[in-house]
Amino acid sequence: MNVRDGGPGSADTDAAHRSTDRLIRIFGRFVGTGYLIYLLLLIPDIARSSDVVSGWWTPVTTVVVFGSGFAFGAFTFHPSVTVIKIAGSVAASTFPIMALLWWVAWDGETFDRAGTFLAVFPGLAALAAATVWRPVPAFAHMTVSVVLVQLINQAVRQPFPRSNVIAEIFFGLMFCTVFVAATLAALRTGRILDATISSTHDAAARAAAANAREVERERFDALIHDEVMSSLLAVARHGRTPSLIRQARSALTHLDDLSTGSISQTFSAAETSAQLRSAATTVDESIDFTVREDALERTAVYPADAVRAIAAALAEALRNSRIHAEASHRSVAVELAASSMRITVQDDGIGFDRRSVPSHRLGVAVSIEGRMRQLDGGSAEIESSSAGTTVRLGWKR
Structure with a gap:
């Protein structure tokens, strides 16, 4: 589970990746809203599934899985993108973890033709992963989640007519891939845009700095020629005179102004x-x-x-x-x-x-x-x- 780069509370990082960060916030709110909708729709299924597992698994899963999804959406309003990424990583991680714990909580004897309610939304957890992780771990998360929930369905429906588990897994993977791939593509576009803007700004800053150095060099050269060299030539030709003293003082004053910027x-x-x-x-x-x-x-x-x-x-x-x-x-x-x-x-x-x-x-x-x-x-x-x-x-x- 590899969270994307970004130092904690780094203002510079946020400023350098504004398009990507904006997309992360948008997708995070979409995922958080999706968790809320699925919770409301799955209340009957969640209550029914508690009959096949130990009493702790259903309430813990409901709180941990849906709660982390809500938290991901809520944290998109936090100023630090790093905090948002951490919340998204937690939301993505809890889904396969609770799916694995189902095997520990299942009594092995009670069956349910409808299967587990987790099988309804593995793609939503995969979207959370795609929002905050790189493509390879995001697709790995999606694959593990889909395989786990389909194997759970296969096991809990055992006495009843069942479909081909391989076909169910591939269908789930293809369905989820569409949304995961779209999310990753959008975020990649945001990163490319950020990199282009950053590169353009850097190039403009380098050009401005080079131009400023050239202008400053020319100003300095002109000042040296106008006042310093002329003062030295005047010393050689006329010696120390009141006019030369004033000219030398003027040259020194202008050099001081040029170096200190107090103008x-x-x-x-x-x-x-x-x-x-x-x-x-x-x-x-x-x-x-x-x-x-x-x-x-x-x-x-x-x-x-x-x-x-x-x-x-x-x-x-x-x-x-x-x-x-x-x-x-x-x-x-x-x-x-x-x-x-x-x-x-x-x-x-x-x-x-x-x-x-x-x-x-x-x-x-x-x-x-x-x-x-x-x-x-x-x-x-x-x-x-x-x-x-x-x-x-x-x-x-």
């Missing part, structure tokens, strides 16, 4: 302006920074991820301009609306040709375009000529 979820319009201004002035203290802010939208809030991504891309655009553009003037214009942001970075430098940028140079491809591409609603446009470079960063809700 705000939204920024107000004023906070957004401050974040963008801080990102720009950290790179260039003399930057011409202007904000065109609609007075009616001062209560608007913006996703912190969007603000940080734009601020980082803005800072990288200014770094590139300072290092490569040979510009005499740089400016940043910020426009904040209820559901969008637009930042324009301009310089009057020598410009550059995108096709001439080496592939290992990641400032534009990763820190500006790549970062904005990862942002939902984000966009980046870069125009460059000998008259200067314009970088437009945008976000729409």
